[in-house]
Amino acid sequence: MCGIAGFFDPNGFDATAGTKLAQDMAQAIIHRGPDDAGVWVDDAAGIALAHRRLSIVDLSEAGHQPMLSASGRYILSYNGEIYNHVELRDELEASGNGYDWRGHSDTETALACIEVYGLEKALQKFIGMFAIALWDQHEKALYLARDRIGEKPLYFGRQNNVWLFGSELKALRVHNEFTSDINRNALCLYLRHNYSPAPHSIYDGIGKLPPGSFVRLDTTTIDAVPVPFWTLDSKVSNGKANPFAGSEAEALNHLDKVLSRAVGLQMQADVPLGAFLSGGVDSSLIVALMAEQSQRKVKSFSIGFEDAQFDEAPFARDVATHIGTDHHELYVTAQETLDVIPKLPRLYDEPFSDSSQIPTYLVSKIAREHVTVSLSGDAGDELFGGYNRYNWGRSIWDKMNKVPHPLRSAMGTGIGMLSPKTWNAITIPLMNMAPQKYRQKNLGDKLHKAAGMLSARTPEAIYTYLVSHWPDPSAIVRGGMEPQTVLTSSHEVTVDMPFEARMMYLDMLSYLPDDILVKVDRAAMGVSLETRIPFLDHNVIEAAWQLPMNMKIRNGTGKWCLRELLYRRVPKHLIERPKMGFGVPLDTWLRGPLRDWAEHLLDEKRLAQVGLFDPTPIRKKWDEHLSGARSWHYYIWDILMFEAWRDEQSGCR
Secondary structure (H helix, E strand, O other): OEEEEEEEOOOOOOHHHHHHHHHHHHHOOHHHOEOEEEEEEEOOOOEEEEEEEOOOOOOOHHHOOOEEOOOOOEEEEEEEEEOOHHHHHHHHHHOOOOOOOOOOOHHHHHHHHHHHHOHHHHHHHOOEEEEEEEEEOOOOEEEEEEOOOOOOOOEEEEEOOEEEEEOOHHHHHOOOOOOOOEOHHHHHHHHHHOOOOOOEOOEOOEEEOOOOEEEEEOOOOOOOOOEEOOOHHHHHHHHHHOOOOOOHHHHHHHHHHHHHHHHHHHOOOOOOEEEEOOOOHHHHHHHHHHHHHOOOOOEEEEEEEOOHHHOOHHHHHHHHHHHOOEEEEEEEOHHHHHOOHHHHHHHHOOOOOOOOHHHHHHHHHHHHOOOOEEEOOOOHHHHHOOOHHHHHHHHHHHHHOOOOHHHHHHHHHHHHOOOHHHHHHHHHHHHHHOOHHHOOOOHHHHHHHHHHHOOOOOHHHHHHHHHOOOOOHHHOEOOOOOOOOOOOOOOHHHOOOOHHHHHHHHHHHHHHHHHHHHHHHHHHHOOOOEEEOHHHOHHHHHHHOOOOHHHOOEOOEOOHHHHHHHHOOOOHHHOOOOOOOOOOOHHHHHHOOOHHHHHHHOOHHHHHHHOOEOHHHHHHHHHHHHHOOOOOHHHHHHHHHHHHHHHHHHOOO
16 A cells, blocks of 8 residues: 655656655655655656555565566556455466566566556456556556556646646645646535545546546647446446356355455455454454454454444454454544544545544554554445445335325425424324334434435436435535536446346445545555455455345345355354444534534635635524534535635645
8 A cells, every 4th residue: 555646747847856846746645655755757758756655565675666667668656455466476477478576566566467468458457456657668658547446546637738646636736737726516516425526526627537447648648538447337237147147055155255265365465464343244244254364363443432322342342252353442532533523634635524534534543553454344335235225215216106206296395394393393292102113303304304305206316315415516516517427327237227236336336436435545544554345356346246136135134145154154143233334423513512613614704705605505504403403414514524624725724
């Protein structure tokens, strides 16, 4: 795990100044690689590659980057891990391509594969996570590439005829050609999703390289067009055309084998390694598979909270005891959690408002005290139907679709005519008389949320509603227009797929890479911790899409197949409990210890002076939240994280 940065100026540059600039770009992301640094420049060709290294495999100088290929044709600056690099070396040697290896780093293996197979075929052979900057001295061309799902970040863009690139925006901002104009259209997307989906970034002229693609830049390139080397569509199509042909038991055994191999590959490291453990299905299965393949006790990590509503530590502790891990847990106070908030704008480097970023940072911090690499159970929900919205979305649509659209639209309008507070007053007596399992807190708020879905005409509109924050961002962002994304585009591959599968597919395209993976990468790399995600081995992804839906969601319960694999290793009673998520009491914090901080950032005059937002609807939601009339904490957190980020970028305090 490392950080990369650099620039390509077709007009060339002064060697001394260019080298210093590249070094400064790399220094800006030193947290991604505190162990070593390197720069390679060709001033005449106009290329500068910079690297920060977190040493994981081959800790010697033989792993130093940027690295030249054996022939001298290619220079590589690379972030990530190629887990099957040993197998690839064996393949190269068996094919008669003799190689005088200088060390045993995966970087050297990657370069050898590129020389023998070419970049695209090499990328297809790699099992791993990566962001690559490759200079071809023969073609005088720069290639940028990103792994299949987008575990590793890669920003790039053309500013004043200079191409800039890097693992984080803070590296690009160092360059003197960088311009910091806000992309108001991307800001609209941020308000809807709490992140800026690829290929957009918060800045004009700077984007994210889409996952599973590479791009070629040379002196004639004006508009870079990414070329895919792997697509989720092709694997989903293959899964539909070629479903797993064996019995259910055989399917489980096959998945067990594929996932076990992925875990085994990702346990390779020359530094201490462990795993996050929440005690849920996904992380428990990963840790159990690690324990089966480890010669020593697996180190596992969890955090606990004073508020029992958010505390998963006891569950993780029970699972750790059963598996026999070397378990580490840290109970954090509310104040320790709140103390993370000022770090978030610089840590995430782009407006990002998934509030589970806070506990993610805390668990990464405790893990880094003991290990350099930590495996996680992320992506199990998206691949195997774990989110509640998959059931909710289908159930809501099935019920709604029985009612003619004009009638249900009118029903939604009628519900909205009474405030949530009024609905609560009307329904409290009914709730008091209802059986315990049917009682709902703040029913008025839930009715208003349901009213917003009643006008939906398609299942996809239900999904969009379920994953949206601000429903009409263009009405909030002055001069902004929400651009089309993968969520608003049509997808031929989803035709005839169950609604749950369509939601899982869309989550894999956007929510997973642009929210979950960003959250984990920035939190972990902020403390120089490498994270690995076995569920994102592309062989696991392809196996998952060959399974029938009833092996993922059965009787209203998600991840059925993962549960069955876990129950082979961990007793059922240690796992079966309601899904908690990984959150903090943001709604009450905003009414309490964070109120003054929020009031400053949400000041109406301040918002109006900057001119990005219409302050009126923001202040309305803030006032309703403070009064307790509605819980608007997700909406408010979007604005707060943007404003805190803007302050951090401009140096305001």
